[in-house]
Amino acid sequence: MRKGSCLCGAVVFTVEGDMKPPIACHCRECRQQSGHYFAASETRRDAVKFTNDEGLAWYKASDFASRGFCRHCGSKLFWSRDGSPMIHVLMASLEAPTALKLSVHMWAGEKGDYYDIADGLPQVEGDDI
Ligand SMILES: [Zn+2]
Ligand SMILES: [Zn+2]
Structure with a gap:
């Protein structure tokens, strides 16, 4: 089981x-939302259990x-x-050790012009996230 939270503790959950x-x-x-990528x-959504969701809000970012x-x-x-x-x-919300490793770069063609993707992982266009 993994634990996660926001910076202030108003959202705390397990996965x-x-x-x-x-x-x-x-x-x-x-x-744009994250500040970098x-x-x-x-x-599964039902694998996420909240011990505190007082701060949780949702932004409808697109039509889907x-x-x-x-x-x-x-x-x-x-x-x-x-x-x-x-x-x-989001990976940064999870406590270490996550026992997970980054696997792929999506929408690599839309990356910012101020950095390179140089870790050797696959780069693909899409899918939506
Ligand atoms: Zn917070
Ligand atoms: Zn995205």
């Missing part, structure tokens, strides 16, 4: 069971997905396709 290898998303929306691991964050401290926490049983958990 039971397996989480998929994390992805990095370099799309414009992820970069976005790294997240997908799991929403972004979960803490309305007090601003930490980015989740991305989810609307209506999906799956949810992406």
